[in-house]
Amino acid sequence: MRILCVGLTTVDLVQRVAHLPGPDEKVQSESVDVAAGGPAANAAVTAAVLGAPLGIEVTLVSAVGAHPLGDLIRTDLAAHGVTLIDAAPERTDPPPVSAVTVLSGTGERSIVSRNAGNRTTPVPAGGLPDADLTLVDGHHPALAVAAARSARRLLVDAGSWRPVFADILPYAEVVACSASFRHPAGAVDAPHVIVTHGPAPVQWITRGQKARDIPVPPVRAVDTAGAGDAFHGALAVSLVRGEPLPTAIHEAIKVAGVRVAHAGPRTWLNYL
Template structure:
């Protein structure tokens, strides 16, 4: 059995490090530029695999050099790429500015990801083998909905990261078991800035929510339990680019392994804390031994 299937994006991250991000119409000088394999789907797949999960990836890379690197990066982390398509043309790219405080601003160009509009041959069969399906919103919504509904038909747990933040169709919410937004995404989805109140509003749409709160940790809420706030380890952030994806990947592994919820949230927070202390996306994600030792 494949423990975790990820239906999501693969991007090459084009990252510029600078003292501060430019304002509209302004030019600033950066100190470093790097290319790093990423994309929210691929990030979550790598994070889950490094955390010890058996992971398979559904999505698409381009026929360009970036596509070759993206596929190799997933395979190097032991992610099954048998159903990762190759689309003619460019791979997805993410253009990222990281400032001295570790904050980031990102522009995503979908490329090959935009060709994934539905499940392809073998995709649903693979989903049926999983304990959990991880979804994000960097693929066309039609594919995300198709994946979630396939998982629901076969009793597979769906974990949705609603990023980039956008209104969620009722049919996607109806097929979502666990929603994992950050504070900003929760506010966009509900119009409510306070995470506790936002969590309550989201529970009217999905049965379970985890809102990530950055340095403040994470907030779990469900329709059947009291809210649970789990603090995060105190660390100095270097680059927060893949922190949320690392959290979700590690959390999925912990839940699939049957860990108690408080332990699963602490474990995921430890993984994210290790991630933000390193530059890059997939390159910054910790391995299971590192998480266990932290």
């Protein structure tokens, strides 16, 4: 079984603080972590860790480039079993960097990120690898559209609206939205739509049927950064295994709960 993740990879600098600094204020962080980040990359890492005992292979297609920071990304992904196909191997500018600040008291996070900016990332010369399930996050539009059109089964991470989603969503089997997602035309027309609301129940909508709520067990939040990405990675693993969607959603909720209960971008993986 093979999962293909297509989208954004960043370098995440994560610091925990007791309070966010005000203008011209400096605060001492309690800890510092550096890891590969971004929706597709975080989902790929989650899927690779969950899928390794099951023989599930996970490939990430993203733009990393030849800048020294790219080595950090490559090392981190390889350490967690993700095969990287770099769609921009000769690019010398820095990859996207996200500065993530986590409040130690609540686990809430603030993020300053450039994301992919105005970069144009083409489909790799060798094309996209075959996969049983493809996850796209809408970053790197040309890549996202190519992946959507070639996917056997398509899972879309719709964190926030991007114009490219108009070309991607018609191919989707499952669209996983955050509560802040707003489609310009209103409702998302896909066979299955999942809407997460943080600690509130997850809403599951099947085309032509009444929406259903799936409860989220209470968890003491220590670090919410990447929780949605973990949800998507776990959802991809369950779907590629052929599990019914309600079961897949429950498993994804469980994995996201493990994520928010532990500090740092990678430590939580030891508790899966």
